[in-house]
Amino acid sequence: MGSAANDLQFDGDFPIHGGQLGQLIRDHDWAATSIGPLEDWPQSLKSVTQMLLLSPVPIVLLWGEDGIMIYNDAYSGFAGGRHPDLLGSKVREGWGEISDFNDHVMREGLAGRTLAYRNQELALQRRGRLEPVWMDLDYSPVLDENGRPAGVIAIVVETTDKVLTQQRLVESERRFRALTHASSDIIYRMSPDWNEMRQLDGRSFLADTDSPTIAWMSDYLLPEDRPHMQAAIDEAVRHVRPFQQEHRVRQADGSVGWVFSRAVPMTDEDGRIVEWFGAATDITERRRTNAHLRLVINELNHRVKNTLAMVQAIAMRTFRDAPSFEHAQEQFGARLVALAEANDLLTGERWAGASLRSAIERAMRPHQEDAARVALDGEDVRISPKTALALALAIHELSTNAVKYGAWSGEEGLVSIDWRVEQGRLHMRWRETGGPAVAPPTRRGFGSRLIERGLAGELGGRVSLQFEAEGVRCVIDAPMTFVAPD
Amino acid sequence: MAMRVLIVEDEMTIAFMVEDMLTDLGHDVVEVAMRLPEALEAARGVDIDFAILDVNLDGLRSFPVADILAERAIPFAFATGYGVAGIDEAYRGTPVLAKPFMLDDLRRLVARIVGECRPPHIQ
Numbered sequence: 001m002g003s004a005a006n007d008l009q010f011d012g013d014f015p016i017h018g019g020q021l022g023q024l025i026r027d028h029d030w031a032a033t034s035i036g037p038l039e040d041w042p043q044s045l046k047s048v049t050q051m052l053l054l055s056p057v058p059i060v061l062l063w064g065e066d067g068i069m070i071y072n073d074a075y076s077g078f079a080g081g082r083h084p085d086l087l088g089s090k091v092r093e094g095w096g097e098i099s100d101f102n103d104h105v106m107r108e109g110l111a112g113r114t115l116a117y118r119n120q121e122l123a124l125q126r127r128g129r130l131e132p133v134w135m136d137l138d139y140s141p142v143l144d145e146n147g148r149p150a151g152v153i154a155i156v157v158e159t160t161d162k163v164l165t166q167q168r169l170v171e172s173e174r175r176f177r178a179l180t181h182a183s184s185d186i187i188y189r190m191s192p193d194w195n196e197m198r199q200l201d202g203r204s205f206l207a208d209t210d211s212p213t214i215a216w217m218s219d220y221l222l223p224e225d226r227p228h229m230q231a232a233i234d235e236a237v238r239h240v241r242p243f244q245q246e247h248r249v250r251q252a253d254g255s256v257g258w259v260f261s262r263a264v265p266m267t268d269e270d271g272r273i274v275e276w277f278g279a280a281t282d283i284t285e286r287r288r289t290n291a292h293l294r295l296v297i298n299e300l301n302h303r304v305k306n307t308l309a310m311v312q313a314i315a316m317r318t319f320r321d322a323p324s325f326e327h328a329q330e331q332f333g334a335r336l337v338a339l340a341e342a343n344d345l346l347t348g349e350r351w352a353g354a355s356l357r358s359a360i361e362r363a364m365r366p367h368q369e370d371a372a373r374v375a376l377d378g379e380d381v382r383i384s385p386k387t388a389l390a391l392a393l394a395i396h397e398l399s400t401n402a403v404k405y406g407a408w409s410g411e412e413g414l415v416s417i418d419w420r421v422e423q424g425r426l427h428m429r430w431r432e433t434g435g436p437a438v439a440p441p442t443r444r445g446f447g448s449r450l451i452e453r454g455l456a457g458e459l460g461g462r463v464s465l466q467f468e469a470e471g472v473r474c475v476i477d478a479p480m481t482f483v484a485p486d
Numbered sequence: 487m488a489m490r491v492l493i494v495e496d497e498m499t500i501a502f503m504v505e506d507m508l509t510d511l512g513h514d515v516v517e518v519a520m521r522l523p524e525a526l527e528a529a530r531g532v533d534i535d536f537a538i539l540d541v542n543l544d545g546l547r548s549f550p551v552a553d554i555l556a557e558r559a560i561p562f563a564f565a566t567g568y569g570v571a572g573i574d575e576a577y578r579g580t581p582v583l584a585k586p587f588m589l590d591d592l593r594r595l596v597a598r599i600v601g602e603c604r605p606p607h608i609q
Contacts, residue, residue, distance in 0.1 A: 313503030
């Protein structure tokens with residue numbers, strides 16, 4: 001600009017230079033406007049026009065009562081599609097969409113007053129449609145030769161980009177705040193090398209850190225985890241990439257918890273880390289649940305293996321003892337059903353213990369056709385799952401025998417089961433009456449062995465099985481560990 | 487050669503199967519213990535050549551039984567559905583039968599534990 005000023009040639013032409021607008025002003029038909037032809041312009045108008053044409057700042061002069069518009073190249077950039085029609089137009093018509101605003105400007109300016117607006121928003125139509133435009137506007141009166149205000153000069157600096165950027169920033173900041181409030185995560189900020197924790201919002205799970213501290217590792221981490229954590233931090237810092245770890249933390253209440261923590265580096269234009277911003281989720285409960293689940297799965301796996309071994313044992317014994325293959329098949333199937341029934345009972349009780357009465361009832365149900373031919377008498381107690389399973393299998397064997405040879409083989413017989421609990425021992429009796437006369441079996445089979453030796457062994461008590469002429473009797477006397485209801 | 491065997495197994499059906507299998511192999515099952523107290527008593531007092539131990543006896547571990555047997559220099563093996571992971575650190579070298587198992591598995595196991603431990607046992 002300085003060199004351009006040196007080149008000014010005052011050859012009498014007006015205006016001189018002034019770029020595109022200088023040329024347009026020289027060529028304009030001013031005689032058609034209220035200002036009159038160029039050569040008649042008063043000196044004051046010429047001076048101001050020349051001044052604004054040489055200025056790099058967007059300036060517009062509004063001359064006379066009509067506010068005839070004379071402006072420079074910088075202003076034409078601001079005017080967009082409205083240029084060049086604006087030149088020489090009356091300001092209230094040239095900018096028809098804001099005629100009220102400009103009417104006010106004209107009246108104030110011609111009254112000798114100045115106006116100043118900062119980031120003034122006006123809706124202008126510069127590219128075919130109305131859009132908000134923000135401007136810094138400074139108006140001052142221009143005096144004529146008689147010292148009276150004859151026009152208004154305006155410096156128009158558009159600030160739309162600045163305002164919109166600021167608005168976006170405020171909005172983003174607001175959204176960020178909402179996000180951190182909406183999240184239940186712990187939020188933290190670390191120095192570029194992680195030596196210092198700048199801030200941590202612990203969400204009452206961890207203690208808060210409100211001012212920068214270099215003792216954060218001893219505050220939040222367990223000593224034995226620090227080398228491992230330091231290595232992960234060093235790795236993230238060295239490669240300027242997100243830090244991500246599942247690790248233990250010292251909770252606000254002093255106990256040990258677990259978090260899933262992830263932090264991203266925030267960098268400047270040169271790619272240098274200025275801060276780490278991180279969020280950590282409390283996963284203490286999730287880890288506890290997972291550990292419990294693993295335990296349950298292991299236990300379940302063991303039980304399945306054990307159950308398969310029981311099935312194997314039942315199969316071997318059944319097929320070995322049976323007089324025929326068909327007989328064995330039927331007996332094996334029935335024993336599996338009994339095992340499954342007992343298992344149902346236990347899963348229904350979540351393996352925590354079962355009701356003695358329902359264990360008996362369920363074991364008998366597949367065999368008993370008429371509820372009137374069973375008599376149960378005893379106070380219900382909760383027994384351990386294993387006791388329930390053993391009893392169920394024994395009762396299955398007794399029931400099978402009753403259907404084949406005993407009380408349930410004819411039309412009349414009755415099975416009575418009664419029990420009582422005395423001084424931590426269970427006394428239980430199975431008695432069959434009304435059936436055909438019983439002859440002791442010539443050979444003791446799997447059923448007898450299961451009842452006499454098996455049940456006795458499992459319960460740690462005595463079990464006697466007698467084949468009396470009146471009917472089968474089975475007497476159980478065993479110590480019991482009763483299970484308290486949940 | 488017939489061996490005198492102790493079976494510790496809390497599930498009666500399985501206990502009888504192991505008893506039958508060992509009998510079929512020509513051994514003499516001298517005791518079947520289904521609960522920890524009976525198992526401890528048998529381990530202390532019964533004259534046996536080897537033992538097969540279930541690991542879980544109605545929620546209780548059978549390792550105290552193993553301790554007594556080890557002290558008496560009586561060889562033994564574990565039979566378990568838990569696999570090797572369920573075995574106490576001190577008994578990691580002990581033979582393990584994974585349930586369910588076949589007669590041949592049992593035959594090989596008996597040969598192994600008796601073979602391994604025969605010299606010190608027989609003196």
